[in-house]
Structures are given as C-alpha cells and as structure tokens.
Amino acid sequence: MSGAPHPSPRQLALVSIPALIVGVLSGLLLAGIDMVSEGLEHVLWDGLPSALGVEEPAGWWTLIVLSGIGLLVGLAVWKVPGHGGHDSATVELFAPVLRISALPGVALVLILGLAGGVSLGPESPIIAIDVALTVWLLGRIAPNIGQQGAFMLAAAGMLGAMFGTPVAAALLMTELVAAAKRGGLLWDRLFAPLIAAGAATITMQLLHAQSFKLDLPEYTTPHLIDLVTASVVALIAAVFGMAASITMPPLHALFRRLNHPVAYATAGGVVLGLLGWVGGPLTLFKGAAQTGDLISHLDSYGTWQLLGLALVKTAALVVAAAAGFRGGRIFPAVFIGAAAGLFGHALMPSMPLALAVAAGVLGAVLAIGRNGWLALFMAAVFGGSMASLSVLTIALLPVWLLVARAPEMLVGHGEIEQMDERDASYLDPAESAGSEVEPAEE
Template identity: 50%
Template sequence: MRRLPPQARALVPLIVPALLVGVGASFLLLALSWVAERIQITLWERLPDALGVSGTSAGWIFGTLTVVGVVVGVVVWAVPGHAGPDPATTGLIDPPLPVRVLPGLALAVVIGLAGGVSLGPENPITAINIALAYTLGMRAMPRTNAVLWVSLAAAGTVGALFGTPVAAALILSEVSMGDDPRPLWDRLFAPLVAAGAGALTTVLVAHPTFRIDVPPYPGARLIDVVSAVVISTGAAVVALGAVYAFPFFHRAFRQLGHWHPVLMVGVGGLVLGALGALGGHLTLFKGLDEMKELTEHADEHGAGNLLLLAVVKLAALVVAGTCGFRGGRIFPAVFVGVALGMFAHAVVGAVPVSLAITCAVLGVLLATTRQGWLSLFTAAVVVSDLALLPVLCVAALPAWLVVTGRGSLDLAPLRGGD
C-alpha cells in the first residue's frame, strides 16, 4: 500500500464501498423488477384468463391502464412523501431524495411497470439507490464527499440496467461532478467499480440484453452514409415533436392536478389506455421485450403499422411522463427508435435494417435525452455490430446539430454546455 503513489492510495479505500453500492443497486433493481413482473403476469395473463377475456384486447388495455392511473394517483396523493417530486422535472441523476419518500416512489414505479405504462424503471430506481447510498454512506463514512455516494449509486444502477459498466462511464462523463479537479479516470474509478459490480450482478442473475435479432450489417457503402444521416436526423425531428409537446401536456395535467392528484394521474391512465387500445400490446410497458417481439415478427408489420406503433409509443411516453407516473424515458424511446428504423427500411428496402434501426435509435435518444455518449452507445448495442460504429459516429453529428439547445424530454434545466 505504501509503495503506491498518493493518487492510487486515495482510490483503494473506495473499492469496498463501491462494490457494496453496486451489488446493492443491482439487487434493488432486480427485486423491484421481480415484483413488477409478478403483478404484470397477474394483471395481463391470469386475471383476464380467469374472466374469459383476452389480455391484449382493446377493452382490457383501456380498462387496466385507466385503473392503474387511478391507483398510482392514490399513491401520489395519500402515501407519505407523495412518491417524490414531479417526475417531469427530474433527470436520470439528481440530488438525494429524503428517505421518507422512497416507499411511495417504489410503490408507484412497481404499479406503473406492471400496469403497462410506457415508462422504464431507470429514473425512479436510480433515485431510490442514490437516496439509500447517500444516507447509509454518510452515516458509515461521514467525512466523505456526498458527491461520491451519488456517483456510486448512479453508476451502479446504470451498470445494472444496461448490463455493462460502459454505459455508466459514458453517462457520468456528461454529468458535472462539482469542482473535482482530478483527472477523469480518477473521478470515474470508484463509480466504475460500482457499475461493474452492478452490471455483473444483474448479468449473473437476470441475463438482461438490449440486443435485437436482425440481419447483420453487410458493410459500409457511400450511400449508407447518406441514409444514416437522413434517418438519424429524421428520427430526431420526429422525437423533437414529443419534446416540444412535453411542457404543454405537463401544464394541462397540472391543471387537473390542482383539482386532485388522483384525477390527474387517473385521466393520464385513461389516455394511455386509449393509446394502448389504438397501438396494441406492443406499445405497452417499458418496451424492451416488446421491441424484441417486434423485430422477431417483422414480416407481420407493414410500413403504416410500424409508423403507427412509433407515434403511439412516443405519444404514450409524453403522456406517462407528464401526468404523474414514475418512470424513465430511455427504454420506451429505444422502442420508438426501433419502430422508426423498421419503418425506414420498409419504405426503402435497399437500406439495411440494422443500419436503419441503429440510426433511428440514435436520433430518437439524442432528441429525448440530450446525452450524446449514451445515445451512441445504446444505438450501437441494440444491434451489436462494430461495423456500424463509423457510420453511426457520422450520423450523430447532423442529428446533434438539430437537437442541441432545444431541451429534452423533461423539464429539468438544459444540460451543461448547451
């Protein structure tokens, strides 16, 4: 230990806390996801079977989402802490919440995930892990910087969500770490340990993957660069429509909230039910399993239906994110990108489907998250073909010019540097 340089000696004591936070973040994610999946099976399979109806019928989708909206509204209204702050004003990584709001937030996100709401688990579960890591960490090591526990919990959760620590490193590289003057890799050392622990735990237990099964990319051609730019920019423009609509929907639902929170989320659930009845079961839930089902049965979907799925899912994402449901935007946005990419391939068959999907995912995520590295990484792992990376790097540039400075799919302040 004494032979190590001072910088290394400062990092070594962080390894054990980082491992504990990473593993803990993964187990909490897995536990909440397991509970949500059990409730989902009951709501969408066992209960409709017992009643002799189809769980994918328009009537069941509409009724279930409406009831889920009312139930989540009751949680937001009646449970201590009101399930945390307005989710439309929060990002993926925020300051620690008071511990008293965590039970309500966990309950709200589990009900939403199980009930088919078009939001992912990332924002609320990251918030829960940050609050717990901060509270427990500062008690155990009161002389540490509070930013450390926030970064460890965020990295551990993101690593668990994506099944790789790389995503956490890319996200944290775009987040302000205060006035820390250390080199980037010194600042990322402990968070990467937490992210690796969280990712490995999740992979060993649940085997998650973003990868979809599509024909491999045949190799770069000059025309592919043009196609990539058009698709990524076009997808970004489509997603910007949701970004611009977001504050208007938020104000409209807040007006209902002035009457009563249950009315606000209940009406949101009713609207989501109508959208789900229009788009079908593929437009429900966070979208990870649904995008795999969509690509596995690509022959069953024409261009018009693919566009409908993308538009309905994007509209559902806006409604769910503004009416009070707790959840994140990344997972549903990836589904939108996959559907738009398949639409582009259906319209112009000469464009390789792998290229079309990755570029569309890239454009949608750039517009909705405003995080360049995360968008590029997620688009690349959806198809997992390294031959696409050079084209994706080029396609990201014009899409970024379109979205930069225009806000994102939340009401939080603009990201640093914009």
C-alpha cells in the same frame, strides 16, 4: 492546471470495496423491482383476464387496467409519504437526493407503472431510490466518501445494471466529473464509479436479467451510402423525439388544470388505455422486451404499421410523463427509435437492418434524452459492431444540429407541482451532484 493531489493506489483500492458493495446492491435493487413488477404484471395481464374469462387480446381490458393504474398512482402521489418522489416531467436521469421516508412511495408508483403497462422506463425513479439508499448507507459505513461520491457510485451502479454494461456509466460519468471542475486525473475520479457499474452489470447478468433481447444481423461492412441513409433515419426518429419534447410541457399544464393527482393521473390512465387499445400490446410497458419482440416479428408488420407504432408510443410516452406517472424516458425512446428505424428500413430496403434500427435509436434517444454519449452507446448496442460505431458517429452530427436548440422534454421550474416538505424534501439539494433541477418550491 489544478494542483489537486492524486489519490494513492491504496486510497483507490480502499474505495473499491464500497464501490463493489454499491454495485452489487444496485443490481439486486433493480432485479428486485423488476421481479415484483413482473409478478404484478402477470397478475394484471394474465391471471385476472384468465380468471374472468377475458380473451386475449382485449382492448377494453387495456383501458380498464391503465385507468385503474392511473387511479392508484394518483392516490399514491396524493397520500403516500413522499408523494411518489420527483415529478418525472421535471427531472432528467439525475435529481436531488430524496429522504429515506419517500422511497417506499417512489417504489410503489414505479412498480404500478411498470406492471400496468405505462410507457415509461424505470430510470429516474430507480436511480433516485438507489442514490438515497447509497447516501444513507455510505454515510454510516464510509463517511469519507461524501455525499457527492456516494451519488456518483449509486448513479454509475444503476446505469450499469440497467444498460447491461459499465461502459454506459463511464461515458455518462465523464459529464458529471467534468461538471464538478475539481481538477485531478479524470480516471482517478472514474475509478470507483466504474467498479460500481461493473459490479452492478455482473450482478444483473448472473441473475439473467438482461434488458434488451436482440435478434439482428451484425453490421460489418460500411458503405459510403450508409452515412446518408443512417443520417436520414436518425433524423426521422429525432422528429418523433422533438414532437414529444414540444408537446409534453403544454400537456403537463393541461393535466394540472384538474388540480388533483388522483384526477390527472386517472385521466392520464384512461388516455393511455385508449392508446394501448389502438396500438396494441407492443406499445405498452417500458419498451425493452417490446423492442425485441418487434424486431423478432418484423415480417408481421407493414410499413405504415411501423410508423403507427412509433406514433402511438410517442403519444403514450408524452401522456405518461405529463399525467404524473413516475418513470424514465430512455427505454420508451429506444422503442420509438427502433420502430422509426424499421420504418426507414421499409422505405429503403437495401439499408442494413441493424444499421437502420441503430440509427433510429440514435435519433430518438438523442432528441428525447439530449445526451450524445448515451444516444451513441444505445445505438451501438443495436449496431453490434465497431463498423456501426463509425457510421453512427457521423449520423449523430446532423441530428445534434437539429435538436441542440430545440426544447427539451422537461417542464420549466415554475410549473413544478408543490410537494409536502415533511414528506418529500431533499437531504441536501445543494450537494446533489449531476442535477441542474432545483427542488420543488415549498
């Protein structure tokens, strides 16, 4: 057992001050990005159509908007310093730290994607922005925390802000802490990140910026048959995730044959516009509000319509990730899982609705994100009770056996597009905690 010294209560108390600061700033950063993107969203989808006399809904308007967003994202990836940051097809939630000069470009392409209806969430880019700002800030006001400590505070804070509770951050941080292998008590090392996550969560709650609006009956009474039905639904949803994981790398390579970010992002925008035209408004955007809308208006959708929504959203997620748009995969995975869960419920009406949705979210998030803690947590949000947690824990096992050796939804290192060293190099990739992804080859 390691002989690493335990931090004193005074040391833990001192580190809580920058942790609180980072948490509040994480919440404000996410709220600010949301506010700007939602303002632009209203302009693109309400203001302009109204001014031009476009009737709602108009599928061709979806095609025009997403094609235009693809063109703008391509131009930004091509010309803006930093080239939009990490290619989202090549990184998971945590990636090497970007230079400060790259952050405006990352924010720009993120906002364009969120406002334009691209089927990606904010996770990876917003964490990258938060991490870079935190490393820069704490390097000046609390240098003793170090770059790895600053990385963990920022990542935990943003996870708390995005998912509405510090528990998600605590679960994910355990993996980063375990990976560090530096000894000491686990909760000593989780102390500051958990404070950052809690502060970010409270900040977002005070700003009334919750991510998911749910209208599900609470699941309170488990039955033996629920273990079977939850596992079946989770496996159905996992198939969508595995399909996304298998098809994204070759599609990424196909888009890159266009040899220019303006060309492949615009082409991706056109395809996304066509998918949005077919799937309708629910299949656009990151998927958080749309998940709530789908559940609230469940009676408006037939069994095969629910399956169609899951299929279109899966295709949109794959195209968005492959075509150079910047964003995360967890929020769209939640929508895919919810739609798959509702499809399973339509096939098995006796299955509790909340459990069906939770099991679907479990399967899709696990297959796409490959993180058991995050999948279980996101599913438990929809289950809404401790009773659901026990069933979901069992349902997770067959899904993990299915996806554990399947391809991940990531592009291999050799396929990562080159980035300009002057604009998008990393502060210190060797010290970037929590990422196994190497920086782009120069």
